[in-house]
Amino acid sequence: MTKISNIEQLKKLLTKEILNQNGAITITINAIAEISHSNDIVGNCLQEWLPEWFEDNGLKIIATDKTQEFPDFTAYFEDEVVPIDIKCWNYENSPAFDIANFDSFYNVLYNDPKKLFAKYMTIGYVPTKHGFTIKYTDIKSLAELLGPSKKYPIGLQVKRGRPYAVRPANFKKKDYKHFENLDELILAVKDTRDMFPLSREEEKYTSTQWLEKLKEEINRYK
Amino acid sequence: MTKISNIEQLKKLLTKEILNQNGAITITINAIAEISHSNDIVGNCLQEWLPEWFEDNGLKIIATDKTQEFPDFTAYFEDEVVPIDIKCWNYENSPAFDIANFDSFYNVLYNDPKKLFAKYMTIGYVPTKHGFTIKYTDIKSLAELLGPSKKYPIGLQVKRGRPYAVRPANFKKKDYKHFENLDELILAVKDTRDMFPLSREEEKYTSTQWLEKLKEEINRYK
Numbered sequence: 001m002t003k004i005s006n007i008e009q010l011k012k013l014l015t016k017e018i019l020n021q022n023g024a025i026t027i028t029i030n031a032i033a034e035i036s037h038s039n040d041i042v043g044n045c046l047q048e049w050l051p052e053w054f055e056d057n058g059l060k061i062i063a064t065d066k067t068q069e070f071p072d073f074t075a076y077f078e079d080e081v082v083p084i085d086i087k088c089w090n091y092e093n094s095p096a097f098d099i100a101n102f103d104s105f106y107n108v109l110y111n112d113p114k115k116l117f118a119k120y121m122t123i124g125y126v127p128t129k130h131g132f133t134i135k136y137t138d139i140k141s142l143a144e145l146l147g148p149s150k151k152y153p154i155g156l157q158v159k160r161g162r163p164y165a166v167r168p169a170n171f172k173k174k175d176y177k178h179f180e181n182l183d184e185l186i187l188a189v190k191d192t193r194d195m196f197p198l199s200r201e202e203e204k205y206t207s208t209q210w211l212e213k214l215k216e217e218i219n220r221y222k
Numbered sequence: 223m224t225k226i227s228n229i230e231q232l233k234k235l236l237t238k239e240i241l242n243q244n245g246a247i248t249i250t251i252n253a254i255a256e257i258s259h260s261n262d263i264v265g266n267c268l269q270e271w272l273p274e275w276f277e278d279n280g281l282k283i284i285a286t287d288k289t290q291e292f293p294d295f296t297a298y299f300e301d302e303v304v305p306i307d308i309k310c311w312n313y314e315n316s317p318a319f320d321i322a323n324f325d326s327f328y329n330v331l332y333n334d335p336k337k338l339f340a341k342y343m344t345i346g347y348v349p350t351k352h353g354f355t356i357k358y359t360d361i362k363s364l365a366e367l368l369g370p371s372k373k374y375p376i377g378l379q380v381k382r383g384r385p386y387a388v389r390p391a392n393f394k395k396k397d398y399k400h401f402e403n404l405d406e407l408i409l410a411v412k413d414t415r416d417m418f419p420l421s422r423e424e425e426k427y428t429s430t431q432w433l434e435k436l437k438e439e440i441n442r443y444k
Contacts, residue, residue, distance in 0.1 A: 017252060018251065018252065021251050021252040022251070022252075023249065023250055023251035023252070024249070024250050025247065025248070025249045025250075025258075025267075026247070026248045026250070027245065027246075027247045027267040027268070027270070027271045028245055028246050028247075028248070028353075029240065029243050029244070029245035029268075029271060029275075029356070030239060030240065030243040030244075030245070032275060032278075034270070034271050034274045034275070036247075036267055036270055036271075037270075038266065038270055040266055041263060041266050041267060041270065044260065044262055044263050044266070045247075045249040045258055045263060046249070046251075048249070048256070048258055048259075048260055048263065049249045049251060049256045049258075052256045053251075053254060053256070056254075131250075134251070
C-alpha cells in the first residue's frame with residue numbers, strides 16, 4: 001500500500017495510476033446490467049470513486065458535512081491538513097463546473113480564510129462506447145484554477161443581474177489566463193463584490209474589511 | 223420477449239420484475255471497482271437503466287430532446303403515444319422530486335396541452351449495504367401525482383417570492399390529498415399563476431385564456 005504523504009505524491013499517483021485509464025459504470029437490477037453513459041453520472045461517480053481509492057492508498061480524506069460550503073473534502077497528509085475538492089468534467093468541453101456560489105465563496109473565505117489554500121483536483125474524462133477514458137488529471141491552487149473573464153474580474157455566471165456561480169478559467173487551453181497569485185485573486189473577488197454590492201441588511205462587513213482580513217491570512221504564510 | 227402494449231401492462235411488469243428487486247451501481251477504473259451509495263447517482267442511474275430495460279422488453283421509449291421541457295420521455299404503445307416521465311427518490315424520505323419549473327410547466331401545457339395526459343413512473347429505492355432495493359413502483363397521472371399544499375393551490379417550491387419547482391403531493395402517505403381530476407388540477411395552476419402574476423412584458427396570454435385552452439383539451443377526451 002502506497003502512503004500518500006503530500007500533494008506532490010498525490011499528483012504523481014494520479015498521473016501514474018489514473019491518467020489514460022479506462023473506466024465503466026454499470027447499473028444492475030434483477031441481474032440485468034446496463035452501462036451508463038450520462039455525463040452527470042460519470043462525473044458524480046468519479047467524485048465518489050476517487051476518495052475511496054485514496055483511502056485504499058493510505059490517504060485519509062473526509063467529506064465536509066456542510067454541503068453548501070466549499071471545498072467538499074479535507075485531506076489529512078503527514079505534515080499538513082489541506083481543504084481539497086474533486087472536479088470532473090467531460091474533457092470534450094471546456095471546464096465549466098461550479099466552484100461555489102459567489103456569495104458563499106465570499107462568506108466562507110472570510111469566516112475560514114485558510115480555505116484560500118484549497119487544492120482542486122481536476123479530472124477530465126471522455127465518454128467511450130463501453131464507458132469512459134480519463135484524459136486529464138491535475139491538482140491546482142485556487143490562483144491557478146481561477147482567472148479574470150471578459151466581463152468580470154473573476155470567471156462568473158450571472159443570473160438576473162446577480163452573481164451566481166464562480167467558474168474556472170479555461171485551463172484546457174495552454175495559454176489560459178489565471179491569477180498570478182492569491183493576492184491577485186482576492187483583489188478580483190473584492191472588485192466583483194463591489195460590482196454586485198450586498199444590501200445594507202445583508203452586509204456584515206465591507207469589501208475593504210474582507211480584503212484586509214484575507215490579505216493578513218496570505219501574509220501569515222509568506 | 224414481452225411486448226408492452228399499454229400503460230397497464232407496463233405497470234404490471236414493474237410490479238412483477240422490478241418491485242422488491244435488489245440493484246447495485248459499480249464504478250470500475252483501472253480494474254478497481256467501488257460500489258456507489260450516493261442518492262443522486264442511484265436516482266440518475268435508475269432513470270437511465272429503466273428506459274433501456276423497457277426497450278429490451280419491446281417498448282419504444284424516446285427521450286425528449288428539449289431538456290427544459292417536461293416530461294422527459296415519449297412512450298410509443300401499440301394504440302397510443304404517451305408522454306411519460308421517470309421519477310426516482312430515496313423511499314426513506316417523502317417524495318420531493320421536481321416535476322417542472324412552474325413557469326415552464328405553465329407554458330408547456332399551453333403550447334402542448336396533450337402533456338396534461340402525461341404519466342409519471344414513480345420509483346422508490348432504499349440504499350442498502352451493497353447497493354439498493356426497489357421498494358415502490360407505480361404509474362400515476364398528473365392529477366394523482368399533484369395536489370394542493372398548505373400554502374399554495376398546488377405543491378410548490380417558492381424562492382425569493384417567485385414560484386420555482388412544482389412538487390408532488392406526499393403520495394407515500396395512504397390518505398394523501400391529490401387532485402380529483404385534471405379539471406381541478408388546471409384550476410389550481412390558474413390560481414397559482416394569479417398569486418404570482420407575470421409582468422406585462424412576460425405575459426403572452428392571460429391566466430383565463432390559459433384555463434380556457436386547457437379546459438377545451440380536457441373536454442375533447444371526455
